[in-house]
Amino acid sequence: MITIYWYCYEAPHDEEFVKDSLNEMAEHLKKEPIKLKVTIKSLRDEPELEKEAIAQLNKFHDPLYKHADYSSYITFILLRRSLTTNTRRSSLFVYCNPESYIAVSLIKQAHSPSWGVTVNPVAFVYKLENKYKHGKWIIWHESLHLLGVDECYDVNTLTRNTDCDCETCIMQYEPSEKWQGEFSLCNQNIHQLQGLAKSVDKKSKI
Ligand SMILES: [Zn+2]
Ligand SMILES: [Zn+2]
DSSP: OOOEEEEEEEEEGGHHHHHHHHHHHHHHSTTTTOOOOEEEGGGSSSSHHHHHHHHHHHHSSSOOOOHHHHHHHHHHHHHHHHHHHTTTTEEEEEEOOSSHHHHHHHHHSSOOOOSSSTTTTTTOOOTTTHHHHHHHHHHHHHHHHHHHHHOBOTTTTTTTTTOOOOOOOSSSSSSTTTSOOOOOOOOOHHHHHHHHHHHHHHHHHO
């Protein structure tokens, strides 16, 4: 089983939007051609986990506290959680109010201060310009990184890679002008996700 926990930090009005976007992604992943089952769960449903994760989030008050520090701590608590619940992979998606000190700190620290940042197993999204136009795109982009999907753009030029065969692919640096809100992946991303689906299947048969 693969689980993505989600949490909204100082953004209570966006909770439904975040949950619906993640569930929409899970519906697409479950179908052909990927067939990967991902469970979307609110961090609030696991009070112990929530308490530990939030205690660490509060450390972002210290400007020296890094996203990588948070990731390594979350790796530890999620791994412990996975072992007790027999979950294959658990990760955390945090949606932050862009004014929150976490967002401010991440924007300052990130190499590209754009929409969000992911260091497995934790993704942060902190900036949704025009939420209903681009919101789902960035939520999907960052949470697909949690499932091991790579970027489809050149980090220096920010242009789409030549091996990305889908103009509206959501793993590009920013949404293509042609993007109309659909869950759209190139063949390379699909292969990566199919690989994960196969490895989960194999594991559950052992
Ligand atoms: Zn990315
Ligand atoms: Zn692509």
